[in-house]
Structure formats: C-alpha cells, structure tokens
Amino acid sequence: MAKIGNTDLGDFSLWLAPMEAVTDPPFRSLCKTYGADVLVSEFVSSDAIVRQKSLSKMDFSPKERPTGIQIFGHDEKSMREAAEIAARWKPDFIDLNWGCPVRKIVSKGAGSGILQDIPKMIRITAAVVDAMRERGIPVTVKTRLGWDESDKPIVEVAERLQDVGIAAISIHGRTRSQLYAGQADWTLIGEVKANPRMHIPVFGNGDVDSAAKAALMRERYGVDGVLIGRAAIGNPWIFAQCKQFLATGTESASPSFKERRQVCLELFQKEIEAKGERVAAQEMKIHYPGFFKGIPHFKPAKMQLMLCSTFAQAQEILEDFETGMTGNCQTENSPLSIPMPDSFSKPKSAQGLM
Ligand SMILES: Cc1cc2nc3c(=O)[nH]c(=O)nc-3n(C[C@H](O)[C@H](O)[C@H](O)COP(=O)(O)O)c2cc1C
Numbered sequence: 001m002a003k004i005g006n007t008d009l010g011d012f013s014l015w016l017a018p019m020e021a022v023t024d025p026p027f028r029s030l031c032k033t034y035g036a037d038v039l040v041s042e043f044v045s046s047d048a049i050v051r052q053k054s055l056s057k058m059d060f061s062p063k064e065r066p067t068g069i070q071i072f073g074h075d076e077k078s079m080r081e082a083a084e085i086a087a088r089w090k091p092d093f094i095d096l097n098w099g100c101p102v103r104k105i106v107s108k109g110a111g112s113g114i115l116q117d118i119p120k121m122i123r124i125t126a127a128v129v130d131a132m133r134e135r136g137i138p139v140t141v142k143t144r145l146g147w148d149e150s151d152k153p154i155v156e157v158a159e160r161l162q163d164v165g166i167a168a169i170s171i172h173g174r175t176r177s178q179l180y181a182g183q184a185d186w187t188l189i190g191e192v193k194a195n196p197r198m199h200i201p202v203f204g205n206g207d208v209d210s211a212a213k214a215a216l217m218r219e220r221y222g223v224d225g226v227l228i229g230r231a232a233i234g235n236p237w238i239f240a241q242c243k244q245f246l247a248t249g250t251e252s253a254s255p256s257f258k259e260r261r262q263v264c265l266e267l268f269q270k271e272i273e274a275k276g277e278r279v280a281a282q283e284m285k286i287h288y289p290g291f292f293k294g295i296p297h298f299k300p301a302k303m304q305l306m307l308c309s310t311f312a313q314a315q316e317i318l319e320d321f322e323t324g325m326t327g328n329c330q331t332e333n334s335p336l337s338i339p340m341p342d343s344f345s346k347p348k349s350a351q352g353l354m
Contacts, residue, residue, distance in 0.1 A: 017229035046073030046082030211245030234290020
C-alpha cells in the first residue's frame, strides 16, 4: 500500500502526469471524473510564485484530492519560499520538477539541468523538505534517469533523495539528452523499485499509452503506480480503461463519438469559465486530436477545429460531423500510438516541452 504522507494511494495508482498548458484545473478535474487517482498541477516557476505571479495555476478543488503542486527552479531560497507560498493552497504534496528538458529551463540549472549537479539537487530538495516538515506537507520529486546515455545515476540519486526525506519519487524513463525521443527505458525504474534500501513509493513514467501497457509496467517493474502524460491529452477515458483492465483483465469499449463530442465541449466550456473564450479556444487545440483519434474521416473536421476560435464554432463543427456520419462510429482499431498531437501548433507555453 503506497502512501504519500498520510495519503493512501492503494497498491497501484494512476497519475495524470504534470503537463504545462495541459493539466490545468479544468482538465485535471475531468481526468479525476474518469478515474485518475492522483493529479499534479502544471509546473509553476518558483521565481514567479515568489513574485506573486502564476498563482492561479496552483488552484484546485477539494474533490480533486489528492493533488500535488509542482514547482521548478534552480535557486534554493526561491524554491524554499515558493514551496512555503504553495503550502497555503494546502496541496497533498509539493512536487519538485527535476526532469524538465526544455533548454531555457535546463540552461539555468533548473528542471533536468540539475542532473548535472546532483549535490545541488540534493541540497535544494533537502531545503524544501525541511521547510515543509513543520507544515506537514510531504515533498516528492519527478525526475529522469540522468543527463545522457553515459550518465544515468538514478538508482543512487533516488536513494540520496529518499535520505533527505522525500515521500515518493516519479521517474520518467529517459535521460535529458533524449528529450522525448526513442522509447522510455523502464529497466532502471525497475532497479530503483527493487533496491532493498528504497522504502518510499516509486512511480514510473514514460510511454504508458494503454491499459495493457500500464498493467505490463506494474507486472514487470513492480512500480507503485504510473504517470500517464501524452496519452491522456484529449483522452481522459484512459484512466477508466486502465482501472477496468487492472481489475478484470478486460478491455473497455472506446467511447462513442457522441460521448467524445460531449466531453470535449464540456472541457471547452470549463476552460472558458477558467480563462475566457480566446485562451480556451487556443488551449483546446492540444486536446482535439486525442478526443477524436481513430474516428474515421474526421480529418477535415479536425482541421476546422484547429482554426476555430469560439465555442459556438466548435460545437457546430462537431454537430455537423455527427449529422453527416453514416453508419456507426466505431473507432479504427489502430494501436494507441503516443499522440504527438499535430496540434503542435500547440499553445505557446507548451512549445518545446515535447
Ligand atoms: C505538453 C507537455 C508538457 C509537459 N509539462 C510538464 C510539466 O509541467 N512538469 C513535468 O514534470 N513534466 C512535464 N511534461 C512531461 C510529462 O509529465 C511526462 O513526463 C512525459 O510526457 C512522459 O510521459 P508520457 O510518455 O506518458 O507522455 C510535459 C510533457 C508534455 C508533452
């Protein structure tokens, strides 16, 4: 039974991986409805938090618990202060991002840039753990295997992070140099989990794109749960599918077009309430390919969605498509490849994160 602080996560939890410009409050809440066990905010810059900026990224509602707030930065004082401010939101945990590969973050020594200075990573982590101790907020870390192929110290790093008091670790099975290329290598994630010195929960991440894959990772690597990122974009159903498969070994039917349309528009509506229609229309672009993946002949409608700037337009495009559909709307039985949404004309803030 994995625990983060006092929060019981059961034997195997399904996390919505933190994703900038994707895992905002409306999308997190949707994924919760469909069975995500643990939610994490988009990463928030510690410097921004200290300057009282980006604070709304830390908002969440009580029904979304357990939720973690993820912060990133490179400076001990700023990370500590940001965690102290974030603690006012009373998250179930504060997650430290030591994995982001984006150049402008890495070049400052933040995100996975810290993997070139492990003593500093340990020092900052210890400082944040220390600051959170009296507030009773556990600190977790999300990181990668290491810097590059010749430097993958995750087994030792995980131990050292545990020694300074983190409550859990999530590991993306790639190095910084790999960015998102190739396949995630879970072997070292498995080694971290199998290390007899490790007693904190270990969560695995990278390329989990189906219920069967989540089950395989649990069986093969013994992890306490998996984080699902790209495969959840526009596809909140993946959590319920994983749940069913893990419990019964049976696959769930794909959602119908009608359900996809309804849920997509529901998300759009919530995004509008949160951010206004213009921003919402922009942010929905990352979700459309996932929502309608595998729907035969949907491409022209998808192109139209990518250009639309209002809720009414999106609604009309989807209703027209539904009206024009002949026969039933079975999805094509393509294997669920990781959606690298062709919407990557993605929201500006997500640029470069792939
Ligand atoms: C658009 C996008 C934004 C991301 N933003 C974050 C982030 O804010 N914090 C973080 O720790 N990882 C971030 N990631 C990485 C994911 O959390 C995850 O580690 C990665 O996508 C691998 O998991 P997957 O194969 O399930 O997608 C982001 C990934 C994507 C695609």
